[in-house]
Amino acid sequence: MKEAHSASLPVRIVSHFVLILWSLTIIVSLYWLGINSFKNTDYIRRDSFSLPNQVTKAGENGLGNYELAFKRYTPPGVANDKKVEQGFYKVLAMYGRGLLISGIVVVGVLVLGGFCAYGMARYNFKGKQFYHYFIIASMMFPAFATIVPVFRMFNSANGVIDPFVVFLNQTFGSNLKGLNITTASSPTWVAMTTVILPQLAGNLAFSIVIMTAYIRGIPVELEEAAYMEGCSIPRIFFRIILPIAKPVFATAGIFSFLWSFNDIFTQRFFLLNPKSYTITRMMMDIATQRGVNLGLQFASIIVCIVPVLIIYLIFQKSIVRGLTAGAVKG
Amino acid sequence: MNNSMLYKKKRPLVLFLIPATLLMIIFLYYPFLSNFFNAFRTYGSGITAQATGWQDPWFSAFWSPSYSSEGFYSGQIPLLQDPAFLAALKNTGILVLAAVFLQVGLSLVLSLLVDNVRHGASVYRTIYFFPIVISATALGLFFQLLFKDYGPIQHYLTNVPEGNALFTDEKHYLLPLLISVVWQYVGFYFVIIATGLNNISADLYEAASIDGASNWQVVWYLKIPLLRNTINSCILLAATGALKVYDMPNALFPAITSNTPWRWTLGTLMYERAYTPRINAVSTGAAIAVVIVVLGILLSGFINLVCRDKDY
Numbered sequence: 001m002k003e004a005h006s007a008s009l010p011v012r013i014v015s016h017f018v019l020i021l022w023s024l025t026i027i028v029s030l031y032w033l034g035i036n037s038f039k040n041t042d043y044i045r046r047d048s049f050s051l052p053n054q055v056t057k058a059g060e061n062g063l064g065n066y067e068l069a070f071k072r073y074t075p076p077g078v079a080n081d082k083k084v085e086q087g088f089y090k091v092l093a094m095y096g097r098g099l100l101i102s103g104i105v106v107v108g109v110l111v112l113g114g115f116c117a118y119g120m121a122r123y124n125f126k127g128k129q130f131y132h133y134f135i136i137a138s139m140m141f142p143a144f145a146t147i148v149p150v151f152r153m154f155n156s157a158n159g160v161i162d163p164f165v166v167f168l169n170q171t172f173g174s175n176l177k178g179l180n181i182t183t184a185s186s187p188t189w190v191a192m193t194t195v196i197l198p199q200l201a202g203n204l205a206f207s208i209v210i211m212t213a214y215i216r217g218i219p220v221e222l223e224e225a226a227y228m229e230g231c232s233i234p235r236i237f238f239r240i241i242l243p244i245a246k247p248v249f250a251t252a253g254i255f256s257f258l259w260s261f262n263d264i265f266t267q268r269f270f271l272l273n274p275k276s277y278t279i280t281r282m283m284m285d286i287a288t289q290r291g292v293n294l295g296l297q298f299a300s301i302i303v304c305i306v307p308v309l310i311i312y313l314i315f316q317k318s319i320v321r322g323l324t325a326g327a328v329k330g
Numbered sequence: 331m332n333n334s335m336l337y338k339k340k341r342p343l344v345l346f347l348i349p350a351t352l353l354m355i356i357f358l359y360y361p362f363l364s365n366f367f368n369a370f371r372t373y374g375s376g377i378t379a380q381a382t383g384w385q386d387p388w389f390s391a392f393w394s395p396s397y398s399s400e401g402f403y404s405g406q407i408p409l410l411q412d413p414a415f416l417a418a419l420k421n422t423g424i425l426v427l428a429a430v431f432l433q434v435g436l437s438l439v440l441s442l443l444v445d446n447v448r449h450g451a452s453v454y455r456t457i458y459f460f461p462i463v464i465s466a467t468a469l470g471l472f473f474q475l476l477f478k479d480y481g482p483i484q485h486y487l488t489n490v491p492e493g494n495a496l497f498t499d500e501k502h503y504l505l506p507l508l509i510s511v512v513w514q515y516v517g518f519y520f521v522i523i524a525t526g527l528n529n530i531s532a533d534l535y536e537a538a539s540i541d542g543a544s545n546w547q548v549v550w551y552l553k554i555p556l557l558r559n560t561i562n563s564c565i566l567l568a569a570t571g572a573l574k575v576y577d578m579p580n581a582l583f584p585a586i587t588s589n590t591p592w593r594w595t596l597g598t599l600m601y602e603r604a605y606t607p608r609i610n611a612v613s614t615g616a617a618i619a620v621v622i623v624v625l626g627i628l629l630s631g632f633i634n635l636v637c638r639d640k641d642y
Binding site: 007008011012014015016018019022023025026027029030032033036048049112113115116118119120122123124125131134135138140141142143144145146147148149150151152153155156163164197198200201202204205208223224227233234236258261262264265268269280283284286287288289294297298300301304305308309311312313316319320 | 335336337340342343345346347349350351353354356357358359360361362364365366368377378436439440443444446447448450454455456457458459460461463464465466467468470471472474475476481482513516521525545573574576577580581584585596597600601604605612615616618619620622623626627
């Protein structure tokens with residue numbers, strides 16, 4: 001790209017050597033995970049580096065680990081294998097829930113964050129600077145500092161009255177009782193909602209910041225012309241801003257997706273029933289179980305990471321763009 | 331800036347801002363403030379317990395003159411008198427240092443190297459980024475398998491007796507944690523710094539070569555000074571990120587008991603203290619979160635002070 005400073009041949013060879021060395025730590029790791037996912041526990045203990053050479057029946061070598069993983073992923077506390085086989089805990093359903101949660105978070109972030117970014121980029125209003133700080137500051141709140149009150153907010157019925165509810169009752173004379181929904185017996189959609197809302201709020205700020213910067217760079221003339229033709233403001237957003245700002249929306253979307261999909265902290269708090277587990281939440285149980293089938297552990301890592309890697313390879317460019325935008329903004 | 335007539339009417343603006351603002355107030359600002367006060371309240375047992383009053387003295391969740399480690403103590407252990415918290419503080423501190431020096435250092439070296447090569451830069455970038463998109467929980471299990479007593483690392487260290495959990499004992503537990511956290515995030519800062527290097531104008535290199543600057547001189551007197559602001563933001567991101575690390579230690583050290591308190595980090599300890607049904611669980615968890623926030627502010631302030639941005 002830059003001919004002016006191309007390095008000499010020996011320098012380039014040494015550079016490639018070191019760069020390949022680091023790449024190997026990643027590729028060999030994935031390779032090691034891959035080959036061992038086809039072996040059984042004894043085989044892995046004996047020799048974890050050779051290619052699997054015996055393909056035997058299910059539950060041992062070959063595809064047995066995957067069969068096991070897909071058939072009966074056993075969450076802890078459910079010792080009875082037969083119960084598990086009923087199909088509740090199937091991997092596909094866990095993918096589905098994970099994708100649904102993260103998908104809703106992404107759509108929410110893009111629509112609500114997009115609205116907010118559009119408003120910030122185009123309107124002048126009193127307190128705009130303050131509002132800007134309001135958004136920036138919320139990026140600094142770690143999940144540790146917000147999760148317990150949110151949990152209590154979702155569980156304020158059993159005599160525990162959330163100060164927020166008390167405030168509403170005292171101020172407006174209402175008779176709100178509070179919720180009691182983050183329990184092991186909550187329906188799956190409730191559990192999923194309790195994960196979606198905090199994740200959505202937590203991902204908004206970053207997206208708003210990068211989207212505002214991008215929308216600000218779009219020339220306003222097009223919107224003015226559309227307005228002259230009688231186009232309403234919401235229509236302008238969906239018909240003009242959204243198509244033009246597609247790259248930044250892709251970036252915000254993919255980052256929200258990865259953060260939400262891999263965020264075990266929120267999921268651990270709010271997904272209490274194994275029936276509502278996502279693939280990431282299940283991964284945590286596999287990781288924390290002791291003395292289990294090693295081959296199954298390897299296979300479950302592969303099962304967990306392959307879809308994310310595919311999504312990454314598809315959206316690579318958006319990720320790189322977002323990273324640099326985010327870093328420049330600080 | 332733009333005073334376009336179509337944006338004079340403010341009514342749509344309200345609709346644009348309200349949903350996001352409400353979400354942030356309800357799920358970020360309100361809980362954040364509430365959490366701060368919770369650190370100074372007393373609670374019954376468990377995470378959903380009701381507040382029973384205020385701590386006396388007010389800093390009891392952090393340090394209490396009346397606490398004694400002798401004998402049975404049923405109440406809350408003040409943080410600074412809790413060996414688990416002190417261990418967590420130490421581990422997190424080491425993680426932050428490792429993040430600043432190893433994560434950013436390694437990625438700086440790798441990105442300076444990738445700037446030398448003509449081909450394959452995008453391939454390296456793609457590969458280096460793999461560990462970041464993968465969930466840290468899955469990677470934690472991977473490192474567990476790698477370092478466990480039957481894992482290959484112990485297997486090839488011949489002087490270690492079979493069945494001895496070398497990398498989970500008090501002397502060596504940090505090694506897998508540091509390696510895994512550093513290894514996972516090098517690609518992240520690599521991409522940022524490599525992009526920063528790409529943005530350096532070719533004219534400067536030309537000028538340097540006319541002046542007869544050697545490779546080292548170009549790196550030392552041109553690239554690194556020009557990367558200063560990028561490196562500063564990477565250091566800031568790495569330090570605050572390491573402070574908040576949760577997934578990896580959570581997956582690496584699944585079962586921490588009172589016999590093995592040295593394996594805690596601030597994040598994992600916060601979850602444990604808030605979620606275990608004990609007296610004042612809420613206020614202990616809140617106090618740890620307050621410590622994380624305060625340390626984050628102090629760290630960013632310190633880093634901004636030490637590595638001040640420069641305009642060129």
